[in-house]
Amino acid sequence: MTKETVYETDLLVFGAHPDDIEIGAGGLVAKQAAQGRRVVLVDLTKGEMASNGTVEERSKEAEKAAAILGVADRVNLGLPDSRIEVKEEFLEPVVRVIRRFKPRIILAPDSRDRHPDHIATSNLVTQAMFIAGLWKRYPDQPPHRPQKLFYYFLHYTREPSFVVDITDVYRKKQEAIMAHVSQFGTWPDQNPTELPHLLKRVEARNGYFGSLIKVEYGEGFYSAEPLKIDDVLTLV
Numbered sequence: 619m620t621k622e623t624v625y626e627t628d629l630l631v632f633g634a635h636p637d638d639i640e641i642g643a644g645g646l647v648a649k650q651a652a653q654g655r656r657v658v659l660v661d662l663t664k665g666e667m668a669s670n671g672t673v674e675e676r677s678k679e680a681e682k683a684a685a686i687l688g689v690a691d692r693v694n695l696g697l698p699d700s701r702i703e704v705k706e707e708f709l710e711p712v713v714r715v716i717r718r719f720k721p722r723i724i725l726a727p728d729s730r731d732r733h734p735d736h737i738a739t740s741n742l743v744t745q746a747m748f749i750a751g752l753w754k755r756y757p758d759q760p761p762h763r764p765q766k767l768f769y770y771f772l773h774y775t776r777e778p779s780f781v782v783d784i785t786d787v788y789r790k791k792q793e794a795i796m797a798h799v800s801q802f803g804t805w806p807d808q809n810p811t812e813l814p815h816l817l818k819r820v821e822a823r824n825g826y827f828g829s830l831i832k833v834e835y836g837e838g839f840y841s842a843e844p845l846k847i848d849d850v851l852t853l854v
């Protein structure tokens with residue numbers, strides 16, 4: 619007899635840096651949370667290598683953004699910023715956080731990206747999701763098998779497997795991004811970065827994905843495997 623899997627979290631969303639989730643999947647997160655789903659965010663690093671903002675400031679900003687998005691919890695694994703790679707030392711905390719929150723669906727950054735941390739996070743979460751189901755790995759914690767893994771886009775995109783209409787939560791997504799003021803504000807003594815222009819780029823991206831499904835704003839996601847549908851009429 620196989621034991622039935624218990625899911626305690628609907629969506630567990632991973633990001634490498636404290637603002638990644640907001641940029642790539644903030645709309646989906648806000649929308650699911652507003653629909654009463656239990657959503658938990660996991661940042662792998664504290665973003666200590668960013669040109670602006672201290673770790674303390676960034677942690678407060680991440681908390682504020684989480685409150686705006688309406689998620690149940692947000693945790694930080696404290697892995698080293700700019701040094702994420704797929705190795706045992708980093709795999710274990712990711713596996714353990716999946717087993718702790720028992721999600722039905724996992725979201726991670728897409729592996730096609732410019733930032734090595736985003737690529738590594740994508741690969742790390744992909745491996746961890748599989749290993750979380752193996753009861754002989756870290757046997758002190760019960761195994762857990764999430765049902766699906768979808769990837770969101772940061773620097774680059776590809777043809778999305780599906781697009782979520784985020785029009786009704788778009789302002790909330792923007793607000794959550796702007797909560798990271800140390801990253802997106804413009805101060806006289808701030809190190810020069812491209813970040814003040816980011817909101818515009820996010821809007822262009824979400825406008826484009828929205829145009830693909832004839833809505834104002836959309837977020838695209840990639841699935842490595844085809845999506846199973848029982849009733850095609852649920853798509854219209």
Ligand SMILES: [Zn+2]
Pocket residue numbers: 634635638733736
């Ligand atoms: Zn990032």
